[in-house]
Amino acid sequence: MSENKIRVAFIGCGGNARGHGRRIAAQPDAEIVGICDVSEAAIQGFRETVDLEARTPDFTDYNEMLAAVKPDAVEISTPHTLHFQQIMDSLDAGCHVLTEKPMVCTVEHAQKVIAKVKETGKHLMIGYQRHFSPTYMYCRNVVQSGELGKVHFVTAHQCQNWYRSQKGKWRQNPALSGGGQLNDSGSHLLDILLWILEARPKEVFAMMDYFDTQVDILTAMTIKFDTDALCNISVVGHTAGSMREDVTIWMEKGTLFVRDGKLYREEQGTGMMEVTEKQLPKGGEKDRAFLDLILGKVENAVDASNGLRVIQLTEAAWQSAKTGKTVEVEL
Numbered sequence: 478m479s480e481n482k483i484r485v486a487f488i489g490c491g492g493n494a495r496g497h498g499r500r501i502a503a504q505p506d507a508e509i510v511g512i513c514d515v516s517e518a519a520i521q522g523f524r525e526t527v528d529l530e531a532r533t534p535d536f537t538d539y540n541e542m543l544a545a546v547k548p549d550a551v552e553i554s555t556p557h558t559l560h561f562q563q564i565m566d567s568l569d570a571g572c573h574v575l576t577e578k579p580m581v582c583t584v585e586h587a588q589k590v591i592a593k594v595k596e597t598g599k600h601l602m603i604g605y606q607r608h609f610s611p612t613y614m615y616c617r618n619v620v621q622s623g624e625l626g627k628v629h630f631v632t633a634h635q636c637q638n639w640y641r642s643q644k645g646k647w648r649q650n651p652a653l654s655g656g657g658q659l660n661d662s663g664s665h666l667l668d669i670l671l672w673i674l675e676a677r678p679k680e681v682f683a684m685m686d687y688f689d690t691q692v693d694i695l696t697a698m699t700i701k702f703d704t705d706a707l708c709n710i711s712v713v714g715h716t717a718g719s720m721r722e723d724v725t726i727w728m729e730k731g732t733l734f735v736r737d738g739k740l741y742r743e744e745q746g747t748g749m750m751e752v753t754e755k756q757l758p759k760g761g762e763k764d765r766a767f768l769d770l771i772l773g774k775v776e777n778a779v780d781a782s783n784g785l786r787v788i789q790l791t792e793a794a795w796q797s798a799k800t801g802k803t804v805e806v807e808l
């Protein structure tokens with residue numbers, strides 16, 4: 478194994494980890510030096526999908542792996558409530574961390590992670606890949622440049638056949654998932670809106686339906702931001718169709734419409750015009766961005782503060798749905 482390569486280890490070898498594994502394995506300046514999962518079948522599946530070298534060791538205890546392999550970096554793809562301790566232990570072991578979303582499942586844990594990142598001086602990135610999507614990068618650039626004026630209203634919805642597809646699995650067990658669809662795919666939507674707007678939720682009101690499960694399946698949420706922009710978010714975890722995501726951002730001089738990956742822009746008298754590929758910024762890929770962050774080539778595009786903002790909003794929504802009251806978020 479080359480000493481010049483970034484030595485990456487994996488905690489969690491399930492479905493999502495394998496995409497990360499293939500991307501890391503394809504990078505000339507990185508190598509996978511260890512993998513860990515509590516399931517032998519997951520380890521075997523990862524080995525086959527990623528085409529891992531037979532000599533790469535595998536482990537069932539991630540602390541043993543950290544001690545034995547001493548990786549430079551760790552990628553975490555495990556059930557949500559496990560992220561916190563795995564992040565803390567990996568940072569303490571001197572590793573940079575790319576953790577899958579949501580970073581953690583409570584505000585208290587997010588604050589502890591932020592303190593640990595500061596204490597260790599290591600990088601922590603979150604796997605919110607929309608930060609590297611040309612469509613959402615374009616939206617952020619337009620909003621942040623102010624070229625279409627101030628944002629006054631945002632609507633966003635995401636739907637997924639989640640209630641049925643996750644029945645009986647860890648995602649519907651709060652001890653492992655930390656919450657329902659809002660904390661799972663829904664966390665991508667909250668994150669990207671907060672990133673585009675760079676605004677802080679001031680007041681949050683939410684209603685939820687859990688159906689016969691212990692976690693939120695449907696969420697209807699209304700937000701007032703500190704910029705006075707209003708926002709409606711719908712997370713629909715019970716649909717007969719495929720996963721879809723729409724975002725609309727109304728500004729004083731124009732509107733941006735994200736419709737299933739396509740982007741449209743409308744200004745006074747222009748009608749809805751599709752934003753062409755040529756007009757979009759160059760996107761990226763999160764595993765490459767993580768390696769470039771470690772190499773000091775780029776800034777962190779998704780740091781622990783993004784994880785904190787998402788869980789602050791998620792906790793406020795859960796609290797509002799529970800109490801039936803509007804929650805004032807601490808700014």
Ligand SMILES: NC(=O)c1ccc[n+]([C@@H]2O[C@H](COP(=O)([O-])OP(=O)(O)OC[C@H]3O[C@@H](n4cnc5c(N)ncnc54)[C@H](O)[C@@H]3O)[C@@H](O)[C@H]2O)c1
Pocket residue numbers: 488489490491492493494513514515516519537539553554555556557559577578579604605606661
């Ligand atoms: N960014 C994205 O678009 C995206 C997409 C899918 C999943 N994810 C995230 O990836 C993570 C994993 O999701 P998934 O779909 O791969 O789930 P999965 O069930 O396929 O894989 C999770 C794996 O973690 C393993 N595991 C459980 N406890 C462990 C422990 N203590 N130590 C080591 N391994 C352990 C399980 O055995 C399993 O193999 C979640 O955080 C999820 O939200 C992100």
